[in-house]
Amino acid sequence: MGVSVMRVRGYALIVGNDVDTDTIIPARYLHRSEPEWLGEHVFDDAPGIKGRLNTTPKPVAIVAGDGFGYGSSREHAVVALKAAGVAVVVAKSFHRIFYRNAINNGLPVVEADLVEVRDCELVLVDLAGGTITASSGCTRRIKPIPPQILEILECGGLKEVLRKLASEHHRT
Amino acid sequence: MDSLALRILAKHSGASAVEPGEIVYARVDKVMINDVTGPMALSVLADAGAEDLVNPDKVEVHVVMDHYSPPHNWDSANAHRRLRDFSRKYGCVLHDVGSGVAHQLLAEGIVKPGDLVVGADSHTLTYGALSSFATGIGSSEAAYAMAAGELWFKAPEPLYVEVRGRFHTGVTGKDLALHLLKVLGPVGALYRSVEFVGNGLRHVNMPDRLTVANMMVEAGAKTAIFPYDDVIEYWLRMHGVLPERMWRELTLDPGRPADIEVDLSELEPLIAEPPMPTRVRHVTDLEGTEVDLVFVGSCTNGRYEDMVALARVLKGRKVRARLIVIPASVRVLKQMVSEGVLNTLLEAGAVIGVPGCGPCFGAHMGVAGNSEVVVSTVNRNFPGRAGPPTAKVYLASPYTAAAAALTGRITDPRPLLAEHEWVCL
Secondary structure: OHHHHHEEEEEEEEEEOOOEHHHHOOHHHOOOOOHHHHHHOOOOOOHHHHHHHHHOOOOEEEEEOOOEOEOOOOOHHHHHHHHOOEEEEEEOOEOHHHHHHHHHOOOOEEEOOOOOOOOOOEEEEEOOOOEEEEOOOOEEEOOOOOHHHHHHHHHOOHHHHHHHHHHHHHHO | OOOHHHHHHHHHHOOOOOOOOOEEEEEOOEEEEEOOOHHHHHHHHHHOOOHHHOOOOOOEEEEEOOOOOOOOOHHHHHHHHHHHHHHHHHOOEEEOOOOEOHHHHOOOOOOOOOOEEEEOOHHHHHHHHHOOEEEEOOHHHHHHHHHHOEEEEEOOOEEEEEEEOOOOOOOOHHHHHHHHHHHHOOOOOOOOEEEEEOHHHHHOOHHHHHHHHHHHHHHOOOEEEOOOOHHHHHHHHHOOOOOOHHHHHOOOOOOOOOOEEEEHHHOOOEEEOOOOOOOEEEHHHHOOOEOOEEEEEHHHHOOHHHHHHHHHHHOOOOOOOEEEEEOOEHHHHHHHHHOOHHHHHHHHOOEEOOOOOHHHHOOOOOOOOOOOEEEEOOOOOOOOOOOOOOOEEEEOOHHHHHHHHHHOEOOOOHHHHHHOOOOOO
């Protein structure tokens, strides 16, 4: 994945406030964790979102209000979104475990209020430059992501950090 | 610096002090994974070649089979098999099928005051009732913490809640939790450490504190901590833990200004209507709503005292709604047997399940049918939490759940308790 996460683009999918992780991936699918399985069942119980997700060009930029990723710690929610073609989530605020899970899986998550953006608009997120631009002209400055978190994202996720830790351990 | 969370975090990161917002690497005392989040953590460890870094000398790892207990299909049975094999090979503490819910088991003498605990389950906050810093994480982070014995944390800003007064009969810690969620809303405590002070705390028993700490995540909290006192010490002794003198330092300045003040004597039975735990109403506002199914159990309200509350209402009576009862641990179940509570509930028409999460997360073991109404003592009522998305889940205390089971409608439990005031179990 490398530095590409520093500049990501996606077609907007507007989802509103308090989208919980049960809505993203219902509990009845959690006994399996293959990305294909989870991606197939993403938003199964929210047909209004799923229908638009299916017709939105890929990659997708989810644009949310407050409290995205409410609820359960299931990392399956992030895996499901990625498998369904989501490249970035922009929300006014995130629940903390979802935020951490996204970073740890190399999925950029950015805090910003994009209230003017509409479905299918192209959204460009430039983490290095600290800006978001939508095709309708809406622009935002992004609060800088702390370097420790950016490092995990740039590695491609926490698994890659762990891989380095393990190989250092095995060398010594 | 006052905040208990910041003090515990500083101690575990080797710093003299940490400030809210600061990112620190801190040593963790315990890591918990379960049968939903655990298999993914094991895959991360295997893919990263880091399995052999896991060892009990570095960090204590608890593996709990609670969500699919007993396993409901081939996939979950195979996930259990994998978790068991891993636990044996790498020295993890295994809590096998039927032991109970992680958040009850780890509160029964495993988590100690001052500990820093991470669990791959959002309700890990529960252990904050024992003056520990406990927070939920994902599977990759659990893998990292298991291998490295440490993890990064963003030091949380404290949010102080002052508690005074005492509960009236029929009002419990669940009503306090729902009251706080009503005040805070779904993001009102986002990233915060909710910390409790005030002379009312001496009237809030450990089961109620565990319930309150458990549910603060529904307002987005990172952790929720009760200061160390005699109530905690008594609970620990009951669970075979000898208190250490240094735990006495885990207190808060009682005179500090609070962000939220609660008088327990002003609380009434509350209920959260679907689809969010923060949509809280008075039980009396919804009285008469027909109820199909009642569930009493989970990491929020599956403790012995919750079962006693249920039995107090149901003693010598028969339920009208279907009632499923699942003790949060084997210890709770044994106490229900020895004290006669189990028999009271069976006589009333309850169905008893295997200690564990039961239907709480909506996958199996007692889910509802289309459009059915459920009154439940659990912590979440999002669509799909009781089975089909059209089923409606109302969150309430064991007393309110008992009243709903008895009458088949949402009912204020207080008059039912008054009639039964002198009945012994």
